[in-house]
Amino acid sequence: MNGLIGKKIGMTSVYDSTGKSVACTVIEAGPCVVTQVKTEQTDGYTALQLAYGDTKAKNTSKPLQGHFEKANTEPKHKLVEFRDFSIVEKAIGEIIKVDDVFNEGDMVHAVGVTKGKGFQGVVKRYGFAGVGGATHGQHNRQRAPGSMGASSYPSRVFKGKRLPGRTGGDNVKVKNLKVLKVFADQNLILIKGAIPGHKGAYVILEKK
Template sequence: MSGIIGKKIGMTTIFTNGEAVPCTVIEAGPCVVTQVRTEENDGYKAVQLGFGEKKEKRTTKALMGHFKKADTTPKRKLVEFKEFEKDLALGETIRVEDVFEEGEFVDISGKTKGKGFQGVVKRHGFGGVGQSTHGQHNRGRHPGSIGACSYPARVFKGIKMGGRMGHTNVTIQNLKVLRLFPEKNLILVSGSVPGAKNSIITLHK
């Protein structure tokens, strides 16, 4: 599973064969190989990539030594990728055109926007007043009964109720690579990807 780390720039629309296609613009790479894991030393094969610049004063001494081994500046995000198509050396730079091609499909992982504490209508799609499914007849956005009585005399785990929503890791699969702009380290993929603008995401083959 090879891939690259990127940053979500925003969304736009491109035209293909006269059809408007919504797509997400991602700044993918350049990434630096900060560690190469081997079967002999680590028990598995993987490549650790670093993306984004970070101030030296905000980096621990242990991580500074880690980056100096790779002869690179401190990086904001470190991610491991397994099964890279080619052997990579410590300190090597990976660009978007080295991993992806136009027309292929990728999986993209990111952290969704945080919504805070939300009720059942927004969080689970309950109907509320005017619909027969869940909701109270006189309090529009309340959850209604949760079904507990003298038996089982408790509320089962997993009942759909209000609670914290968003800010979770989500992977969207099979997004098509529409365009590559190697000179600007940009990649355009069809559809939307998790996260807010400028959030860090990972792209996998």
């Protein structure tokens, strides 16, 4: 599957051919460096390993520093492998740009990490309505989870019960998003709709 690594810049809106305003996400997709080429003969499958996002050598392990030196590139922050990449003739160290992979009108899948929201209660985490009004003896119970189970049996809370806890920070794939525009000179791509992650978060784009 063809794809690129990118960074979420933010959101904006553009007008389509009918004059309707369409919300979209701006992604800086690439340029990505080919750091490894896998083939059927050597690895049992075909894939390209791409790298994106400069980082300091002091923050990179020695094995990875050698890995990047083989590709004749500076240390990168993000490494992603794309299996069955159609551009298999690419060699180690070559650059893949956004217009090499995506065109306007393409459908893509976007993989990102959702915004972390910390420890949250059941109202924010799962959309619970709370116990109810403040009358009839209800005191400070508006955002409580309510009953969790019987007393004599099972005398415990079942596993999987939706309770307060850490919210967000999950890997999420959003499928079938449309590419609205590609700005090859700026390595930017505009994708219809929202993509998981905060501004500046890394995003993996897979061409459908």
